[in-house]
Amino acid sequence: MSDPMPTNERVLMKGNEAIAEAAVQAGCDAYFGYPITPQAELLEWMARRMPELGRVFVQAESELGAITMGLGAASSGARVLVSTSSPGFSLMAEAMSYMAGSEVPLLLVEIMRGGPGLGSIGPSQGDYFQAVKGHGHGDYNVPVFAPASIGEAIELVPHAFEVAERYRTPVILLADGILGQAMEPVVPRYRTPARLPSTWAADGAKGREPRVVKSLDLHPENLERHNEDLQAKFRRITAAEVMWAGEHLDDAELVIVAYGTAARVARTAIARAREGGLRAGLLRPISLWPFPTTAIAELATHARGFLVVELSAGQMVEDVRLAVEGRAPVAFHGRTGGMVPTPADVVAELRRLWSVTEPRGGDRATTPMAGPPPGLPSDLGADVPLATRRNELVEAVG
């Protein structure tokens, strides 16, 4: 490990360490973790950095312990990071539900590995369902952000803290093992979000009435009201926090939808397909929840077909199909267990999709994409500030 990087030089950073340092620079007060591959370097980075800054580092007895310590620190007002990989994420499901219910902000970094069970330590996107649809019990969602490069991960860390604190919700930064383990040259854009005033945390009832941070309410009518408030919050998040990036979408006939490492593979495949005369483009969700449903629905009015590429047996593809609503064919290509699709595989899938689909024709000019054309990150985020990337324009939902 080397010392923290200066902020305006291009430097070589490992994903796990870059995410950890981004959290340090974002003003993270406390980190709780447990060793698990492929996220262990994140814990090790924090073990050195947090104490030297007089901040909190605890290696917990389990992932249950780690996330619950995070729940305690965050419920009493601290800016908290917890990290894990897939099997540990399962243990963290309990506290995620409690924090969603009691509206406690916290950032959880999940570096996905092959599953199910102990699985492998290779890269995977097999926890999409778990992160986006579930983790714990009850009716809730949490924002999930998925970087496709180490530079973008660095930018998403402070953004995730901001979203967590603005909406009082846990937030997940979801990356696969390649993004955790790989090294890339980046210009690290660190940022320290401003603190919101403490109006709810249990930090000692000095000069005010006591507070209770809790999710329990045994009166069904009260709990339903609380759930309605949570759902209203989820609609506000859905309206305001969708993030995605596009490439070559203006003339694309075939649209690949992919996130994280799969988007990197898709990008290479699209370049090769275009060399061969196949007009393909990329829609890369950055927020997996809320999902860029509207952008995909708009593309579905004129795209000849969609290809979803994942490091899974097909999870995000369900959300793409829900967005497309049968208006265009949606194909899927995925590898599992730590295997990664190759660009050649993806090009072959694009050609197959082309061969079995019909041109839409005609309506392209009348259904332009909403909003300005997206900025095109030269290396999927590393060189483009988050602020210049396009957020989906979504009409108020519900």
Add this chain to the structure above:
Amino acid sequence: MTIQERRVIYQRPVSLDEKSTHYCPGCGHGVVHRILAELIDEFGLADRTIAIAPVGCSVFAYEYLRVDWIEAPHGRAPAVATGVRRVHPEAFVLTYQGDGDLAAIGTAEIVHAAARGESITGIFVNNGIYGMTGGQMAPTTLLGQRTTSSPTGRDARLAGYPLPITEMLALLPGVDYAARGTLHDAAAIGKVKAMVKRAFEVQLGGGGFSLVEILSTCPVGWNMTPTESIRHLEQVSETYPVGVLVDRRKGLVAPPHEFHPVPWHEEA
């Protein structure tokens, strides 16, 4: 004869809310809440206490003790308290747990918080049963004791032995204070208050983990009247002897003793 000036000798502690508790007649939680409220008042801790609520009947402790509370998932109060303690060095951090919470589902959390010597005070109310869910067997249930999940009495061959977890925790060097009291009469309650007071002093003096186990009743779960349950509580301390196990700040470490679980027996 002159009329003496009246003075208050007994009143509701300021930190104890005026509302009536939801606890059953004969339940010990109300007594324990009062002890905590009295000591929070006596030490002037109401504005810097952060308490962690358990799962079970006493989750509603936050309705009665007028301090900041955080609800913990079942068994996880010591982990929640660890997070709070580490980011609030100035706070007084208190956990409140029952025996199913602390000695079964939360075994890992209590052992490791104690092993780390977290400067928190654990209040452990042991009534030998899962009360809120309807009276099932707990790890602390006595041998031979009938519960809704040990209907013919706890059989060691099927369900193992009662867990003397406070003795186990007392072995750990991070535990500066561990004691066990009981609520069966006023004198015993007075001793419990002294133990809790000492546990508070240990934390306030910068010490490590402090724990007071309090043997308590569950008349409904035990299928007894409140009076019968309080009489029966004396029998519980045959398995779980009361007293101070360690007070390392005073150099006191009780010698480890052989654990002898005494089977549940009907009163003569």
